[in-house]
Amino acid sequence: MLEYAQIPQEEDLNGAASGLIRLQEIYKLYPHNITKETALTADEAYSVGLVANTEKKFQLAFLWFLYSLERLTEYSTTTRPVLLYYLSSSAYHFGSLPVAIYFCQQYLNLDPDNDVVNALLNLLLHSLQERTSNPDIFTLNTESSKYETLCRGEVDERTSKRQRALSCRYSTGGGNPRLMYAPVKEEAEWDNPQIIRYHDIISDREIEILKNISRPLLSRSKTQGGVSKIRTSQGVFLEEDYPVVARVSQRIADVTGLSMDSVQDFFVQNYGIGGRYEPHYDGCDDENGRIATFLIYMSDVEKGGATVFPKVGVALKPIKGSAVFWYNLHKNGQVDLYTEHAGCPVFRGNKWVANKWIHEYGQEFRRPCSLSYWE
Ligand SMILES: O=C(O)CCC(=O)C(=O)O
Numbered sequence: 001m002l003e004y005a006q007i008p009q010e011e012d013l014n015g016a017a018s019g020l021i022r023l024q025e026i027y028k029l030y031p032h033n034i035t036k037e038t039a040l041t042a043d044e045a046y047s048v049g050l051v052a053n054t055e056k057k058f059q060l061a062f063l064w065f066l067y068s069l070e071r072l073t074e075y076s077t078t079t080r081p082v083l084l085y086y087l088s089s090s091a092y093h094f095g096s097l098p099v100a101i102y103f104c105q106q107y108l109n110l111d112p113d114n115d116v117v118n119a120l121l122n123l124l125l126h127s128l129q130e131r132t133s134n135p136d137i138f139t140l141n142t143e144s145s146k147y148e149t150l151c152r153g154e155v156d157e158r159t160s161k162r163q164r165a166l167s168c169r170y171s172t173g174g175g176n177p178r179l180m181y182a183p184v185k186e187e188a189e190w191d192n193p194q195i196i197r198y199h200d201i202i203s204d205r206e207i208e209i210l211k212n213i214s215r216p217l218l219s220r221s222k223t224q225g226g227v228s229k230i231r232t233s234q235g236v237f238l239e240e241d242y243p244v245v246a247r248v249s250q251r252i253a254d255v256t257g258l259s260m261d262s263v264q265d266f267f268v269q270n271y272g273i274g275g276r277y278e279p280h281y282d283g284c285d286d287e288n289g290r291i292a293t294f295l296i297y298m299s300d301v302e303k304g305g306a307t308v309f310p311k312v313g314v315a316l317k318p319i320k321g322s323a324v325f326w327y328n329l330h331k332n333g334q335v336d337l338y339t340e341h342a343g344c345p346v347f348r349g350n351k352w353v354a355n356k357w358i359h360e361y362g363q364e365f366r367r368p369c370s371l372s373y374w375e
């Protein structure tokens, strides 16, 4: 059957390569950093290089072609001239002309009469006189977005200072009878927008049940266009027919004080290595938009996988059994632009989360609307 199904297909391989490349970009990894335990063959490295090249990530492509060249054997399908050609071309596109020229010359040592490469060499030598930029192609030093910096765990001095002033407390959800004898542990993760973490909000047993229900039902996350590149995870919506789902929903209502009349079903997600969710907003200002997000962590993650808020500089580490909660919308119904967030790629381990998106209808008396432009 495997033979019949032809697994993996090219799309699967390219998807895996694309995931590796994204990990490299965010965590600044060289090919040898990610191949310590499982070395890639020259052919495999060449295919990763090709994907990077197509995605116009020329420095990473170059590093993979170099890795491939070092591992070339008599059994490889990839050949030395092909690699030299791609090394030269990726170095050229990256702006490292002397390196591009060097590999072009290496090629011509093997095949001195190749017209195309001779013409290319002339072009490169000519460009060398016009262009001065010569970035170091061997050292990963790419400009990073705030999202990437946060994912790597580099913290801003100002953010950490502001975070130190935040506090934690036991909460009964404003005197909710269900919480009077078992208050929840509430920790402020950020002040504006308020991001609150609830510790031990779900038990290991409940987590196991939720995972067991979800596992056979998971499917690749989609956006309108099909399988999503922005969100590379698998997910499933769980209805409230499952007692454990209903119980957790009730708990969310208790701690947040919000109505569960207009909510989406629980969305359980699993991210494998490289799995991520690029920066996005959960809320939109449609009628009955998602007023708030309650995000439960159903696993720890060995490395990577934080939930980050690039506009405020906060990174939330997944802690199994805890949940984070924030309002996506201001009281006036507008999207709070500071709530942009992302799920960083999982570098090591496996990440499970469950989302409850809470909508506006039903919250009229619990979180009254405001006509103010500012709140
Ligand atoms: O996985 C995460 O950390 C974030 C998930 C998320 O933002 C979402 O599903 O909307």
Ligand SMILES: [Fe+2]
Binding pocket: 280, 281, 282, 341
């Ligand atoms: Fe989200």
